[in-house]
Amino acid sequence: MSAALSRKSRRFVCLLLGLVLAAMLASPSARAVDARSESASLRLAAKAADAMDRGDFLRAQKLYETAIVANPGNAGAFTGLGEAHQARDEIRFARKYYRIALSIDPADRHALSALAQLDLEAGNRAGAEAGLRKLRAFCPACEETRKLSRALGSGASDPSSPATDP
Structure with missing residues (x-):
């Protein structure tokens, strides 16, 4: 049951990220982020990096995802998300997020x-x-x-x- 929930949760997060990316690509104004959101995204990404350093890859993944929601133009958060997936041997997802990071920067x-x-x-x-x-x-x-x-x-x-x- 918990495996099904985690798959459903993962699909939801992927869907959410897909929608954010679609909105970002649809209009240039979608890339405009206010200072508060940008600051929040950077703080969340820093917390995620700390979680990565501690080996808490799932926590890092969730923090990077939240950082991306706050600022979809944060290439570093996408790179970090790729690193979190790579650390969890989810290579296909790691590649995906590295490519997204490179499309931004x-x-x-x-x-x-x-x-x-x-x-x-x-x-x-x-x-x-x-x-x-x-x-x-x-x-x-x-x-x-x-x-x-x-x-x-x-x-x-x-x-x-x-x-x-x-």
Whole structure:
């Protein structure tokens, strides 16, 4: 019974997020958020990040979802929601929320890196390399860029790392 409730709850949340995204895409004015809502969204996302640090991924997920309702343009909350789903091995949802984050902020290095890492883990080297190229364009010296470059074994082509022979 509780499994059915959790599935129903998950579907409701997905429906709610879908409606919020549809409204956001339907009109540019839907993206306008008042200062109070933006501030609330940032506070909720910070609480969610704390929950992630404690390993309370379900609580973090719920807080990120609430942050998104407060401000559907909060790319960081979508990235965090992706991280919460990834931590719970819900990779399909993680990918979805990373992509939404990138549709809001194409330079979100955390979402770019996480999506590229998921591509690499799934055996999609071309997707991971495309993610690395984007990371290098937005943030060539970031830790995410260096980490992904090492994971791909392409550190030699990274100007910020020493050349090595494989």
